Amino acid sequence: MAYSLSRRLFIRQASLVSAASITVPTLLSAQSRKSELDPTVLGHNGFQYRVVPGWGVLDAGKNPVNDCHEMVQDAKGRIILLTNETKNNILIYDKSGKLLESWGHSYPGGHGLTLGGEGNDQYLLLCDTDRHQVIKTDLKGRELMKIEYPKETGRYDYPAQYKPTESAINPVNGDIYVADGYGLNYVMQYDKTGKLIRYWGGKGETNDTFDCCHGIVVDHRVAANPTLLITDRRHNALKRFTLDGRYVSTIALPGSYVCRPVIHGSTIYAAVFRSTSDAYPDSGYITILDKNDRVISTPGGSEPIYQDGKLAEQRKDRSSSVFLHPHDVSVDEDDSIYVAQWASKKTYPIKLERVA
Numbered sequence: 001m002a003y004s005l006s007r008r009l010f011i012r013q014a015s016l017v018s019a020a021s022i023t024v025p026t027l028l029s030a031q032s033r034k035s036e037l038d039p040t041v042l043g044h045n046g047f048q049y050r051v052v053p054g055w056g057v058l059d060a061g062k063n064p065v066n067d068c069h070e071m072v073q074d075a076k077g078r079i080i081l082l083t084n085e086t087k088n089n090i091l092i093y094d095k096s097g098k099l100l101e102s103w104g105h106s107y108p109g110g111h112g113l114t115l116g117g118e119g120n121d122q123y124l125l126l127c128d129t130d131r132h133q134v135i136k137t138d139l140k141g142r143e144l145m146k147i148e149y150p151k152e153t154g155r156y157d158y159p160a161q162y163k164p165t166e167s168a169i170n171p172v173n174g175d176i177y178v179a180d181g182y183g184l185n186y187v188m189q190y191d192k193t194g195k196l197i198r199y200w201g202g203k204g205e206t207n208d209t210f211d212c213c214h215g216i217v218v219d220h221r222v223a224a225n226p227t228l229l230i231t232d233r234r235h236n237a238l239k240r241f242t243l244d245g246r247y248v249s250t251i252a253l254p255g256s257y258v259c260r261p262v263i264h265g266s267t268i269y270a271a272v273f274r275s276t277s278d279a280y281p282d283s284g285y286i287t288i289l290d291k292n293d294r295v296i297s298t299p300g301g302s303e304p305i306y307q308d309g310k311l312a313e314q315r316k317d318r319s320s321s322v323f324l325h326p327h328d329v330s331v332d333e334d335d336s337i338y339v340a341q342w343a344s345k346k347t348y349p350i351k352l353e354r355v356a
Contacts, residue, residue, distance in 0.1 A: 041355060042320060044304065047288050047297035049337060049352035051322055055097040056081075056338075056348045063088050063102055068340035068349055070113035070260075071330040074122055074139060079330060079338055081349060082113040082126065089126075090141065095332060097351065103141035107131070111182075112166040112260075113328075116174070129163040129182050147178065147194045155184060155202070166260050168216045168228065170243065179230060181214040187230060189245065200245035201230075208247040211235055215260020215270075218243070221291065229261045229268070234278060238270075238293075251293045255313035256301075258287065264331035266291040271326035273342060275301065275315045283316040284326040286337065286352075299337075299352065300326075322350065 042049050056079075066085040073079055078100060079093040089104030104110070109130025117123050123144065126135045136145040149162035156162055165181030174192030185203040190196055202209050211234035219240070220226045227248060228241045236256050240248040256272040263269075268289040275283045285301030295304040295311055300323045305312045316323075324344035329337050337352040 042299035044297040046356050048356040049299055050355050052351040052353055055351035056093055065346055067342045069111050070328040071338050071340045072115040073330050073332055075119050082110050084110045114167045116169040125167045127164040132159040132162045134164055134178055150188050152196050153199050166215045168218050170218050177216050179213040179216040181212050185210045185213050217261050231258055233257050255315050259327050262329050269329045269331055271328050273325045273327055282324045284323045285316055
């Protein structure tokens with residue numbers, strides 16, 4: 001009897017150990033899969049993020065937004081948003097999403113927002129597609145300079161042909177580059193006083209022309225050889241040019257109707273307002289490129305896959321409902337991403353905190 005009990009106890013213990021040896025790895029595997037498929041985590045390859053609930057949401061009766069077009073971060077760490085809502089074109093947040101300040105009532109086509117200068121001497125360049133101007137202001141909203149339509153190029157017959165979407169500033173000499181993305185698709189280079197130096201581009205299908213040169217930035221990651229990255233949105237690409245406008249190369253982003261490139265550290269970030277077609281609503285996401293100009297993560301979109309050295313067409317991840325039409329990003333010192341959205345039901349910006 002004692003032998004029978006001992007034998008049964010041994011068999012029971014052995015079964016439990018055997019079951020545990022199967023169950024623990026199975027549970028761990030299931031947890032791993034759950035993490036990989038967690039819909040609250042966006043992105044790929046070590047650039048993964050979670051949404052911060054309710055960040056930046058304000059009382060729409062007091063501080064409304066319409067299209068949230070672009071965002072930058074100033075030297076004090078404040079997040080500055082440009083909207084084309086003239087009750088308050090500029091909303092200034094702290095990193096927690098608290099509203100610090102608002103100003104601006106005269107930018108109905110407020111579209112491009114670029115930060116220049118250093119420290120207490122920082123300033124903004126606002127591209128207004130309705131005013132057909134680029135306006136330089138201080139951080140309190142005082143207008144310092146206006147760049148009118150580039151009549152001196154001989155390409156423009158009247159101001160309404162000029163609809164600048166973005167500007168960029170060369171930090172070395174203060175030169176200003178303006179992309180006329182919604183107008184005639186020329187890129188203008190001005191000195192810091194607003195005097196035209198040269199222009200290039202125009203609408204076309206060649207390497208040195210554009211179909212919606214929506215965004216522009218000075219790429220200073222190679223300090224000895226800074227270049228320009230310019231969006232060619234309807235061709236799903238970023239194009240690299242020298243600082244004096246000579247074409248260098250193209251970064252193909254098939255499927256991605258990209259807005260403007262934003263450089264943070266060695267990485268390029270950009271909002272993609274629509275994917276596969278610029279007529280496909282609510283299909284946007286974020287794209288992230290490494291120092292070699294290869295897409296490494298697509299928060300809200302399909303995983304980037306390269307075949308024979310070429311990026312496969314990307315599209316919105318329909319299991320994610322975070323984004324509708326992302327229009328710009330700003331990246332802070334914690335690698336958090338702030339996302340402004342166009343035509344997205346007048347929603348406030350989204351903050352993504354990096355988790356990997």
